[in-house]
Amino acid sequence: MDPVAGTAEHRGPLEVRARAPGKIILAGEHAVVHGSAAVAAAIDLYTNSSLLLRPTGPGEGGGAGSGAVELDLRDSGLTFSWPCSRLRGALGEEISANPGAPAPCSPDQLAAIARLLQDQEIPEAKIWLSAGLSAFLFLYASILGCRPGKAVVSSDLPMGAGLGSSAAFCVSMSGALLTAAGAVSVGARRGAEGWEVLEKGALELVNQWAFQGEKIIHGKPSGIDNSVSTFGKMIKFKKGELTNLESWNPVKMLITDTRVGRNTKALVAGVSERASRHPDAMASVFHAVNSISEELSSIVELAAEDEIAITSKEDKLAELMEMNQGLLQCMGVSHSSIETVLRTTLKYSLVSKLTGAGGGGCVLTLIPTLSANTVLEKVTTELESHGYRCFKVEVGGRGLQVFRG
Numbered sequence: 001m002d003p004v005a006g007t008a009e010h011r012g013p014l015e016v017r018a019r020a021p022g023k024i025i026l027a028g029e030h031a032v033v034h035g036s037a038a039v040a041a042a043i044d045l046y047t048n049s050s051l052l053l054r055p056t057g058p059g060e061g062g063g064a065g066s067g068a069v070e071l072d073l074r075d076s077g078l079t080f081s082w083p084c085s086r087l088r089g090a091l092g093e094e095i096s097a098n099p100g101a102p103a104p105c106s107p108d109q110l111a112a113i114a115r116l117l118q119d120q121e122i123p124e125a126k127i128w129l130s131a132g133l134s135a136f137l138f139l140y141a142s143i144l145g146c147r148p149g150k151a152v153v154s155s156d157l158p159m160g161a162g163l164g165s166s167a168a169f170c171v172s173m174s175g176a177l178l179t180a181a182g183a184v185s186v187g188a189r190r191g192a193e194g195w196e197v198l199e200k201g202a203l204e205l206v207n208q209w210a211f212q213g214e215k216i217i218h219g220k221p222s223g224i225d226n227s228v229s230t231f232g233k234m235i236k237f238k239k240g241e242l243t244n245l246e247s248w249n250p251v252k253m254l255i256t257d258t259r260v261g262r263n264t265k266a267l268v269a270g271v272s273e274r275a276s277r278h279p280d281a282m283a284s285v286f287h288a289v290n291s292i293s294e295e296l297s298s299i300v301e302l303a304a305e306d307e308i309a310i311t312s313k314e315d316k317l318a319e320l321m322e323m324n325q326g327l328l329q330c331m332g333v334s335h336s337s338i339e340t341v342l343r344t345t346l347k348y349s350l351v352s353k354l355t356g357a358g359g360g361g362c363v364l365t366l367i368p369t370l371s372a373n374t375v376l377e378k379v380t381t382e383l384e385s386h387g388y389r390c391f392k393v394e395v396g397g398r399g400l401q402v403f404r405g
């Protein structure tokens, strides 16, 4: 593996932090994998990745052959460490650092990474972390090569619950690694608390690497989750093309986490299998979802200026969400816990749909602008009495930001 230009000779330790948001999908999940449009928005729950690189200059004792690559997953309470010599032995032939040229993880590289995971004791109950660990090792070796460093990850997002935890992990890690590698430069904007936004080309590079990481975790991602996590705001996404949506009125959503664990890779594969069993029927379903996403994205952009216009706009959004949920049921990705949330919110005349891959995980409920606070309180109390967890989020905020210490 080659040392990375731009960071090879830094004298003191280099610390970089990056944070990337989770997301909600308002319409179009699963169908987007099959070419339909979908609408997604960033939310104000973040995954933070920090990266500390030890000096590598002559006499600093941290050369590329010594030390270790460490990963501390704060939320899981697990730490992992790979001696650089071991990484070099396992991956040396397979991966060379080339931060400017995102490339997919090949089957041979994945097999080499799987051997490196066998060195680690991952508790059986947390075996699902292996996919995230594989993505980490691939991104680290591909961007920085085998040089010592320590990454620490913590997140506000429930993992594997439909809010894009895998994408936020890949985007924040790629952002931190590429910034540390000197492969991206920041734009002029420095926000509150020293967070900086990368310039557009840099964000595109991060997004492409994050997509490679998502492929390891998801199998066949559409790219919507990493794109909205990288660029933020509200977007329409179709066949890899992203369009920013200007949402004129705030969209208020309640999120309910059913706490039913599921795995996006398996759900996406399940929909594809159904599509190969019933190609015509499923093509019609995907086509209908495309129309829903297109209509929803144009409604979001309408400026509603009085109460009647706001109510009419929100009624249309609610109806489209309801129709989308019906089609997600057709795809086989709903779940009894999701149906319970739908029934519960309907008692309060509120409309909901699953968000993300479904099969459990999170449900979105549209909160009309003019609805009374007491309704929100009552529905939340009833949902929580089922053991679900509710939270309100800000929709359409910032994407990736970095902080250089």
Ligand SMILES: Nc1ncnc2c1ncn2[C@@H]1O[C@H](COP(=O)(O)OP(=O)(O)OP(=O)(O)O)[C@@H](O)[C@H]1O
Pocket (backbone or CB within 6 Å): 047, 073, 075, 128, 129, 130, 131, 132, 133, 153, 154, 155, 158, 159, 160, 161, 162, 163, 164, 165, 166, 167, 169, 217, 218, 225, 262, 263, 264, 265, 355, 356, 357, 358
């Ligand atoms: N903070 C994290 N640390 C380590 N691994 C993570 C982290 N966040 C996500 N992952 C990896 O991503 C996997 C969850 O991804 P998955 O795509 O199944 O769910 P999601 O991204 O939360 O939901 P969706 O894709 O429906 O939005 C975890 O099993 C883990 O491997």
Ligand SMILES: C[C@@](O)(CCO)CC(=O)[O-]
Pocket (backbone or CB within 6 Å): 025, 028, 029, 030, 031, 032, 033, 162, 164, 218, 220, 221, 222, 223, 224, 225, 264, 268, 355, 356, 357
């Ligand atoms: C289910 C899916 O459509 C969204 C997951 O958040 C998968 C994808 O688009 O990659």
Ligand SMILES: [Mg+2]
Pocket (backbone or CB within 6 Å): 164, 165, 166, 167, 218, 225, 264
């Ligand atoms: Mg995911």
